[in-house]
Amino acid sequence: MNDRQDNVPPQGDPTVDFEAAFDDTPFRMKDYAAEDFVTLVLFWALILVVFAQFFSRYVLGDSIGWTEEIARYLLIVVGFLGSVMAARNGSHILVEFFYHYMPSWQARLLERLMGLLSLAFFVAMAWITFQLAGRTSSLMVSVDLPKSLIYYTVCAAFVLMALRTLQRFYVAYRTHRNAA
Secondary structure, three states: OOOHHHHOOOOOOOHHHHHHOOOOOOOOHHHOOHHHHHHHHHHHHHHHHHHHHHHHHHHOOOOOOOHHHHHHHHHHHHHHHHHHHHHHHOOOOOOOOHHHHOOHHHHHHHHHHHHHHHHHHHHHHHHHHHHHHHHOOOEOOOOOOEOHHHHHHHHHHHHHHHHHHHHHHHHHHHHHHHHO
């Protein structure tokens, strides 16, 4: 074995990156929107439902019937409302690698084009989920609620994503206009 690797001290302080994750930035209410708080409440509801499922199954030995289905639907809703937050912040997944090697005018053009494609996608998906919700007449298995409620929630999330994308376009337009 090579003993030299064991004797080499680590390069840099390993806690630097860990501590950077816990920056003490002050809480500002204006950084958050209504969908953030709704998502937070639904996320905690999801945690409680999954805990109830775990507790009833592994501690009490008898699972609560509705927890699995409700947890699945809450996870869907939290995921789509989280996408609304990402649309507002402009943090949807994209390949930033190319932006760094393009001229600034080309990067702005590509960013606007991708924003328009995202907007078209959000509008198309809102329309599709709205139609799907209208055609769904069945009830959830364990709770007497219509399944269309989930589809309407997803539709509302796509509409909010489209509105947040339009809002980002408007803010970028205003910023560019005021800078010129």
